[in-house]
Amino acid sequence: MVYESSASSRCAAGPKIAAIGGGTGLSTMLRGLKKYTDRLTAIVTVADDGGGSGVLRREMGILPPGDVRQCMQALANTEPVMEQLLGYRFPEGQLKGQSFGNLLLAALNGMAGSFEEAVAMMGQVLAISGRVLPVTNADVQLEAVFENGARVVGESHIFNAKKQQDCRIHHVSLVPERPKALPDALHAISEADLILLGPGSLYTSVIPNLLVDGVADTIRASHAQKFYICNIMTQDGETEGYTAADHLEALQRHGREGIVDLCLANNAPIPRGLAARYSEEDAELLRIDRERIAALGIALAEYPLLSAQGGYARHDPELLARAVMELYRERTVRIYRGTQQYITEEQEWK
Structure with missing residues (x-):
């Protein structure tokens, strides 16, 4: 069944989606998803x-x-x-x-x-x-701890600190720790049919949401499908040298296993000129290490998701939303109606 993107097909019949993250990546995805459902809740970090x-x-x-x-x-x-x-x-x-x-x-x-x-x-x-x-009404700061033990407080200071330390981020935390989540945010997650993490900066846009009290627990307890949307490129000053599996391991380290059950990644190449420009900034096309992802017990889906317009390698809103909805439909659990007929949840709300 093909998903329509017209207003009449959306109405209030689309799946309940909780999209968690921040920055340009989350807003880009929302532009595409709003054409498929009105039951869409964006849960946004406030650590900037x-x-x-x-x-x-x-x-x-x-x-x-x-x-x-x-x-x-x-x-x-x-x-x-x-x-x-x-x-x-x-x-x-x-x-x-x-x-x-x-x-x-x-x-x-x-x-x-x-x-x-x-x-x-x-x-x-x-x-x-x-x-x-x-995600919370609390006034929080983000602290990063590097693999060498060095620490820095303040999201805006992480980039320079990582350059000075010249090693990976071990973990991030919120100051004060475990602030209270907005009740409506937890409710949206618990009621969602589909939970999306990313795309966006791993340590400064996505993971900070998981550190708010109750968010990671509510995601893991949910029976919804849980997708992580990989970034197109690695990020200078945050994830240089990271693979897709490195991103997933960081998510599990902060939110524990069960936080994600599918990883959606781009498989389209970027133009050579654009790749060269990103290389000058210590950024590169994210490498998809399939065996490591499988070893984590996480499914992998690869789609061409790239938009190279404007001189940046970013997700195309339409392609990303279409891929998300197609995967959601394909993975929807079938429900027995008691009449020797099985229908999907997707068909139920169409």
């Missing part, structure tokens, strides 16, 4: 302390709005000019580098009783498909 988000966090005492804002833009059903406005960054003055969307969310935070309420209000303004939730 750099850039415009970091400025607002320090000066106004709010949770970092950047990753949440990007997801809002991806799910918005507004005129193109509104989406452009949300992403507009002021080129000079005291607001230089700050995005209008971040400022809008900061203003709503001032009007609302909590950051969670501000996000809900912005969702209403933008008529988004689904929901966007911060």
